[in-house]
Amino acid sequence: MTGLYTRKRLTIITIVYWFLLTYIITFLIFMFFSLMKQNSQMADYKVMQLKKDDPEYLEKVEVIRKQEKAKVTQYIGEGVTFMLLILIGAVFVYRATRRQIRLNHQQQNFMMAVTHELKTPIAITKLNLETLQKRKLEGTQQEKLINNTLQETNRLNDLCENILLASRIDAGHYLLNREELNFSELTAESVFDFRARFPQQSIKEEIEEGIYVKGDGLLLQLAINNLIDNAIKYSGKNKTVTIVLHKKNNNNAILQVVDEGEGIQHAEKKRVFDKFYRSGSERTRQTKGTGLGLYLTKKIIAGHKGTIKVTDNNPSGSNFVITLHTIEPV
Numbered sequence: 001m002t003g004l005y006t007r008k009r010l011t012i013i014t015i016v017y018w019f020l021l022t023y024i025i026t027f028l029i030f031m032f033f034s035l036m037k038q039n040s041q042m043a044d045y046k047v048m049q050l051k052k053d054d055p056e057y058l059e060k061v062e063v064i065r066k067q068e069k070a071k072v073t074q075y076i077g078e079g080v081t082f083m084l085l086i087l088i089g090a091v092f093v094y095r096a097t098r099r100q101i102r103l104n105h106q107q108q109n110f111m112m113a114v115t116h117e118l119k120t121p122i123a124i125t126k127l128n129l130e131t132l133q134k135r136k137l138e139g140t141q142q143e144k145l146i147n148n149t150l151q152e153t154n155r156l157n158d159l160c161e162n163i164l165l166a167s168r169i170d171a172g173h174y175l176l177n178r179e180e181l182n183f184s185e186l187t188a189e190s191v192f193d194f195r196a197r198f199p200q201q202s203i204k205e206e207i208e209e210g211i212y213v214k215g216d217g218l219l220l221q222l223a224i225n226n227l228i229d230n231a232i233k234y235s236g237k238n239k240t241v242t243i244v245l246h247k248k249n250n251n252n253a254i255l256q257v258v259d260e261g262e263g264i265q266h267a268e269k270k271r272v273f274d275k276f277y278r279s280g281s282e283r284t285r286q287t288k289g290t291g292l293g294l295y296l297t298k299k300i301i302a303g304h305k306g307t308i309k310v311t312d313n314n315p316s317g318s319n320f321v322i323t324l325h326t327i328e329p330v
Helices: 002-048 057-134 139-171 183-197 217-235 293-303
Strands: 179-182 202-207 212-215 240-247 252-258 307-312 318-327
Touching (some): 002 057, 139 217, 179 217, 183 202, 183 217, 183 240, 183 252, 212 217, 212 318, 217 252, 217 318, 293 307
Parallel strands (some): 202 240
Antiparallel strands (some): 179 212, 252 318
């Protein structure tokens, strides 16, 4: 319903905007031709005031016609300048307005997603704790409930970290802590953590040892976690998520997080890194998320002078590739 309302509002704004712009341009064209006509009439009137038996008649006529042409050139130059300024301003305002409306729509989707993402782990955690409090369960059942509660708590913690970090990065209040890091161990820790959190998920890794980078360990691990979490969400239970880390000959560390989901359409490959961007409707989307994970990941990698891109995984799925400069350990 919200998306339909937004599209209707965009349509109305677009129609009114282009109607006003057309009116302004039409008025400018009308004024241009009016000035041209007035200029021609004034020149003819000046010529009529001349005496034909004047020895300098032809010279004076030529001067009047030159003045007329100069005015025409002036009107054309001013008209073209005003027209260009109006069109450039119109395009800028139109794009800015559409961008702001889309951003507001994405923020509304974000608030609905955050509300859902907060309520779900809280409700599950509360239910599990109440069950443990009121019932005497067997050891395996009790352990299962505790693990489930911890998993939901970790989800809640990751969500809060993403929201807080996005606010601090956007406000420019986060300073990177650049230190020597064992990127291989950092990646392996993330894989181990997700295996513990999602024991039913097939997760494979090919991690080359001894790859070091210089950067912020907290942020880099958050970037890796976001990619793995995203791959698990979009892969499905019977699909495999693969994490590959190796070092290229040009001293770059290449981290690939590959899933076997439905993949990303070509038109959305660049937009998936935009803040709050998620395709589809928040009410109908089955996958969880807030649209902050990939945005933060790109910001983090860019802050480390690296790159991130997404390509297709054959036969299906997506392949997120991070490239970072490596260093030699001291």
